[in-house]
Amino acid sequence: xxxxxxxxxxxxxxxxxxxxxxxxxxxxxxxxxxxxxxxxxxxxxxxxxxxxxxxxxxxxxxxxxxxxxxxxxxxxxxxxxxxxxxxxxxxxxxxxxxxxxxxxxxxxxxxxxxxxxxxxxxxxxxxxxxxxxxxxxxxxxxxxxxxxxxxxxxxxxxxxxxxxxxxxxxxxxxxxxxxxxxxxxxxxxxxxxxxxxxxxxxxxxxxxxxxxxxxxxxxxxxxxxxxxxxxxxxxxxxxxxxxxxxxxxxxxxxxxxxxxxxxxxxxxxxxxxxxxxxxxxxxxxxxxxxxxxxxxxxxxxxxxxxxxxxx
Amino acid sequence: xxxxxxxxxxxxxxxxxxxxxxxxxxxxxxxxxxxxxxxxxxxxxxxxxxxxxxxxxxxxxxxxxxxxxxxxxxxxxxxxxxxxxxxxxxxxxxxxxxxxxxxxxxxxxxxxxxxxxxxxxxxxxxxxxxxxxxxxxxxxxxxxxxxxxxxxxxxxxxxxxxxxxxxxxxxxxxxxxxxxxxxxxxxxxxxxxxxxxxxxxxxxxxxxxxxxxxxxxxxxxxxxxxxxxxxxxxxxx
Numbered sequence: 001x002x003x004x005x006x007x008x009x010x011x012x013x014x015x016x017x018x019x020x021x022x023x024x025x026x027x028x029x030x031x032x033x034x035x036x037x038x039x040x041x042x043x044x045x046x047x048x049x050x051x052x053x054x055x056x057x058x059x060x061x062x063x064x065x066x067x068x069x070x071x072x073x074x075x076x077x078x079x080x081x082x083x084x085x086x087x088x089x090x091x092x093x094x095x096x097x098x099x100x101x102x103x104x105x106x107x108x109x110x111x112x113x114x115x116x117x118x119x120x121x122x123x124x125x126x127x128x129x130x131x132x133x134x135x136x137x138x139x140x141x142x143x144x145x146x147x148x149x150x151x152x153x154x155x156x157x158x159x160x161x162x163x164x165x166x167x168x169x170x171x172x173x174x175x176x177x178x179x180x181x182x183x184x185x186x187x188x189x190x191x192x193x194x195x196x197x198x199x200x201x202x203x204x205x206x207x208x209x210x211x212x213x214x215x216x217x218x219x220x221x222x223x224x225x226x227x228x229x230x231x232x233x234x235x236x237x238x239x240x241x242x243x244x245x246x247x248x249x250x251x252x253x254x255x256x257x258x259x260x261x262x263x264x265x266x267x268x269x270x271x272x273x274x275x276x277x278x279x280x281x282x283x284x285x286x287x288x289x290x291x292x293x294x295x296x297x298x299x300x301x302x303x304x305x306x307x308x309x310x311x
Numbered sequence: 312x313x314x315x316x317x318x319x320x321x322x323x324x325x326x327x328x329x330x331x332x333x334x335x336x337x338x339x340x341x342x343x344x345x346x347x348x349x350x351x352x353x354x355x356x357x358x359x360x361x362x363x364x365x366x367x368x369x370x371x372x373x374x375x376x377x378x379x380x381x382x383x384x385x386x387x388x389x390x391x392x393x394x395x396x397x398x399x400x401x402x403x404x405x406x407x408x409x410x411x412x413x414x415x416x417x418x419x420x421x422x423x424x425x426x427x428x429x430x431x432x433x434x435x436x437x438x439x440x441x442x443x444x445x446x447x448x449x450x451x452x453x454x455x456x457x458x459x460x461x462x463x464x465x466x467x468x469x470x471x472x473x474x475x476x477x478x479x480x481x482x483x484x485x486x487x488x489x490x491x492x493x494x495x496x497x498x499x500x501x502x503x504x505x506x507x508x509x510x511x512x513x514x515x516x517x518x519x520x521x522x523x524x525x526x527x528x529x530x531x532x533x534x535x536x537x538x539x540x541x542x543x544x545x546x547x548x
Contacts, residue, residue, distance in 0.1 A: 180412065180413065180416055183405065183409055183412065183413050184413060184416060186402070186404055186405060187402040187404075187405060187413055189404070190402045190403060190404045190405070191400055191402060193362075193400075194396060194400035194402070196362070196382070196383035196384040196387070197360065197362075197383065197384075197387060197393070197394050197396065197400075197462075197465065198384075198387065198413050198414045198416055198461070198465055199384050199385075199387035199388035199414070199415075199416050199417040199418070199465050199466065200384055200413070200416045200417070201382070201384040201385075201417075202384070
């Protein structure tokens with residue numbers, strides 16, 4: 001009986017770890033997926049928007065901790081950091097759309113794609129120039145408390161990461177389903193040429209889409225900073241690519257799909273690492289993804305859209 | 312005149328689609344432009360709704376406003392010119408009601424929106440029955456009703472209608488044109504382009520004939536219906 005419980009606990013422990021990792025992928029990949037769905041565009045700068053968002057979160061957290069500690073309880077500081085960071089980072093998203101992609105709306109798709117890569121490099125080197133090569137450490141926004149439930153360990157930080165990610169995604173879902181802006185985004189992902197005929201300006205919906213994605217990525221950055229406190233200008237590259245994989249695996253424009261695929265990625269990575277040496281983790285994990293895509297080339301929820309490209 | 316078009320020139324790349332056409336539409340009028348496939352009917356509507364650029368020297372004027380100064384979404388939201396495009400272009404992933412609400416995106420008159428929506432549902436009861444259904448699941452006729460209803464809600468100073476009869480069974484076509492008459496009765500000016508010349512000429516008060524990007528004939532529709540050239544080329548008589 002004893003070994004059975006132990007292996008059960010071991011699996012449960014890994015599920016929690018996978019949920020945490022999957023939360024990062026899910027929240028970041030949604031930004032990829034939304035831009036792809038609404039504008040038929042891969043925003044390859046998204047990983048670096050996440051990175052810049054994390055740095056903004058770092059700055060805000062540092063200032064708020066210095067100024068507000070003792071005046072207000074830590075959860076308030078945390079919440080204030082999230083809200084202010086989200087707001088500031090969403091303007092990064094707007095900037096990327098207006099300065100980077102808008103001038104290229106009529107250009108070949110490949111030009112738009114490399115624009116994303118270039119903006120990413122500019123962000124990475126920009127941070128490097130401004131802050132130097134030293135690695136910064138994200139300050140903890142709450143004291144870590146360990147809980148020992150049954151045979152598994154969970155920290156309050158881990159629980160918070162999982163819960164806030166879920167709440168964010170639910171809020172986004174409500175925004176997309178219930179508001180007129182969400183409606184316009186869904187309409188654009190179906191037939192973006194017909195959208196202006198509804199009196200909807202694409203120049204409002206496009207930057208809004210980028211802003212939402214960037215805001216989400218920045219919150220993911222703060223949460224990431226609580227789990228892995230080391231900041232580095234290239235931290236968004238690998239994470240960005242993985243989020244991109246999740247967005248494609250989820251299916252074009254499907255937020256549900258991107259979230260699900262993000263968690264799946266987290267689970268595959270964690271559980272591959274429990275069986276195989278961790279150096280083989282990504283090799284095996286992404287081979288599995290490749291096989292899934294071979295059988296489901298449109299991803300999980302590849303959305304239907306109008307095939308007419310001219311009005 | 313409510314809408315004045317002077318010397319409208321449009322090209323797709325090197326191919327000239329409209330050779331400086333000029334026409335005007337009076338407020339409350341039903342005007343039709345008939346012509347063969349590729350003659351420039353849809354291009355004319357797209358130019359007015361600013362979906363495609365027109366060349367310098369073109370003049371488009373609506374109630375004294377220069378249309379060329381407006382972007383496509385502002386033509387709808389500020390000038391009140393709606394465009395019901397060829398092939399309907401409804402949003403299949405949105406419900407019927409969402410399609411109608413989206414069309415009011417820039418409108419602030421919330422009470423009037425509700426009144427307009429009710430009016431559209433009265434005009435097309437089928438839409439009300441299916442209001443919670445995804446628009447992509449509607450039949451072709453219902454989709455056309457939705458496209459027209461949606462256009463009406465987006466702006467009803469003037470409606471640009473591109474082939475509303477396309478793909479409809481004859482009985483549905485007649486219903487559709489009856490509904491358009493109702494919309495016109497409320498004061499909406501209608502500019503209709505149609506391949507179905509007989510239907511369009513019976514429906515409209517005045518008509519133009521377009522050939523290879525130029526307007527070649529103009530007149531009251533009862534005269535055009537009797538014109539031997541029109542009869543030979545477009546009415547199959």
